[in-house]
Amino acid sequence: MLKKNDTRDHLGKEKYGNKWNYNNQGKSDCNLNSKYNFQKKIKYYKVEPNSNGPIRLNRYLANSGLCSRRKADKYIQTGLVKKNGIPVTEFGTRVNRTDNITFCNSLVRSEHKVYLLLNKPKNCVTTTNDPQGRLTVMDLIKTACKEQIFPVGRLDRNTTGVLLLTNDGKLSAKLTHPRHMKKKIYHVWLNRGIDAADIKKLSKGIQLEDGGIWADDISYVNDKDKTQINIEIHSGRNHIIRRMFESLGYHVVKLDRVYFAGLTKKKLKKGQWCFLNDREVSMLYMEKFS
Template structure:
């Protein structure tokens, strides 16, 4: 009969789950059990530190092997054990540890990608070079000055055609003629069409005598040609705005006889009554004559203070004056549609070139 007692059984040391260390079942730990207790060392400390050098001679030997470049077999890290590695190319600062050098910081910073400039679109123009054109219009289309200023320069003798000074107003030339302005050759500029989603706080003009911010500051990188806004938006009004150097198209879009759809979204200080909506649709009398909306409706059924209005008139501040006449205050006004152009996928304050299809639509007069 075999009798088992406690001294004949090897003792195991079970660590807690939170310890995260694996305890080896080496027999030497159990044979020297009493010796370990007498020296004040517990099993856990012994299990964790068994791989470290036990005496000065072994520690010195390890240092010599490491400095001599010999391959020293490293202990495989245990599960859950954190392995400290010396960072590459870092400066050791004692108790503060390793700090990154300026060279490391420069390497870690990724250079910003430069935005590619917008490629300007070259639009097709089917124009006969022998078609006559007024001289002042030629200078204006070339970006020299406006038509009124061109008439003044022509009378002053600053313009020559084929080497001869022209002072008579209304003179017509062809595109094949050589024109000089103060002895500098003048050539027609290529047409440019820029669509801007105008933000609040910018004046719709090419030059402001009060030195306020203008819309030209937002499109200064669009082209080198001289462009100007088509129509006007108030300083506090936002939305679709077209800029171009095509004078013929600009006159079509601003002349009253050409019907152009313009849709605005209006935010008011209070809900708009249904009878006032009907009055605006039927027509309302303003100080400069009667005006009526082509269409008007609430934007949502939940908020009756937001209204969408469609109108063809190009009178100054006409939308604001309509609602002010009925006792409402316009908090915000945004033009969302102009002559077939919208601000879809165009953030506030950004611009884009018109597509060839959009330009052909405007030239043919298909504004809707």
């Protein structure tokens, strides 16, 4: 939790008393003049150590997006995976990226890692496919890369803001698992002004149907408008922000996630995206931001 006068200069925020400022000092390779076009100058970054050396076969399969490592072990055990035409059944087998790896006689390629930041707009669902035919986040980034990337966590259809997409399953698990409790900050617009007593309740903690919850930090966006709130939490429970305010009789008119695990929207407009750079990916892996 940030304390007053605690200043962060990496894609984070600065807080001075009740004043919140989300800065854009982190350098990025994103092309802000291009809304949905392919950003040709962007390279895909790998953060794997010794990425050119031999790696375990189950990891190679997982990196390809085929399956998880656990399921890869099952495929290996049943002889469905071949290395240079020879079935592999031993756990711990290592392969090079130059090896010919097949699964059910189909070639498997280990994908480059891709890390994409999207400023999610309203009326857009966070899913890879929607049976109802609604606009999805995948529609917005379909020209971004050839790799199969997926959203890290979820934002409600009408919630806007910071959303990370990647094909890095290891990082995704680290950012979304409840044990890691990553920080999220939201800008909330309410149907009416919230009084100081209710802000204090949210800070101390309230009880919902699925357990207790509290705001790690909460304040008015400005002292003149009591309907706008900045709230910091670490929980990833479904609709948690909306439910917190609804439990006290307020209706959330608009909700925007401005911070997630050290990432902000930078200067991205709604619907725009960019790739993270090496420094940003490293920050996520090092868990520099809670």
